[in-house]
Amino acid sequence: MTTSKTSRLLAPALLALALAGGAYLAYQSLGARETAPRVDYVLLDGKKADSSQWRGQVMLVNFWATSCTTCVKEMPQIVATHEKFKGRGFDTLAVAMSYDPPAFVAKFAESRQLPFGVAIDNTGQIAQSFGRVQLTPTTLLINKRGQVVKRYVGEPDFAALHALVEKLLAESV
Template identity: 70%
Template sequence: MLTRRLLSTALLACAAALSGCARDRAPEVSYVLLNGQKASSQQWAGKVMLVNFWATSCATCVGEMPRIIATHNKFKGRGFDTLAVAMSYDPPAFVSRFAETRGLPFNVAIDNMGSVAQAFGPVQMTPTTFLINKHGEIVKRYVGEPDFAALHGLIEQLLAEG
């Protein structure tokens, strides 16, 4: 009898813990890429997405970009994609020059009006990075540079999920 009561209590505790783990859905956003192409978050369906808010004037953003590139290149063939969202205060010419000279291998969006950053929080500090699962749920938010080893482990987990 005691064992059943303990088991029942344990199950209720687990259920309560799991219900507290509900993930926020990533916002539905539309944006314009550096090449002028219009895109939206609907194109992320079924992918694990890394959405990085950054600025060319942000030393940490510039410093982490080689690791963002390496992360993208490591996972891109497995259902993973990256979007770098330049903040509204970043001059588009600076963003374009940065993307070209650094050979950014992923899409770069210009958030001229700040609407994408607003939809995500709002994002006020750079870098801020979101990891989104295949179901469109925000799994992790990083303010500042992420621990890339831990990030890679989490990406591996998300790619393995159905």
């Protein structure tokens, strides 16, 4: 076989091999999960906290605003989800967006007796850290290993969310 014939046969084989390798890597990355960022925040009660405290728990982080009608509508279901799972290694953090007036957030949290931590993202840094969250509500579900398992933009299907929380609570760290 001449060199030119070998090259013509070898080039498609190398291309096929490269494509197969790329497809394999893309398939592998589907299972890869984004690690939740490390963020510092201050709760409405003045207590300082950070995301390293979430390790070993399943966390629901809900970005919301008092001016968001869907956020206000879904909040009772966020509360019910928290109440249902809180004794089993599950916690919730509601993060009010930077544009939400702190007095409105505090009044909302108090009048609704929110049973979980509420932080105000004054600088927008928390939303930025979680992938430039801009739309509310945006809810993230984080597993015990600190990986973002699901990101909901808009109101979640709470039955499906609860099923996923059950599954994540059953996983080992």
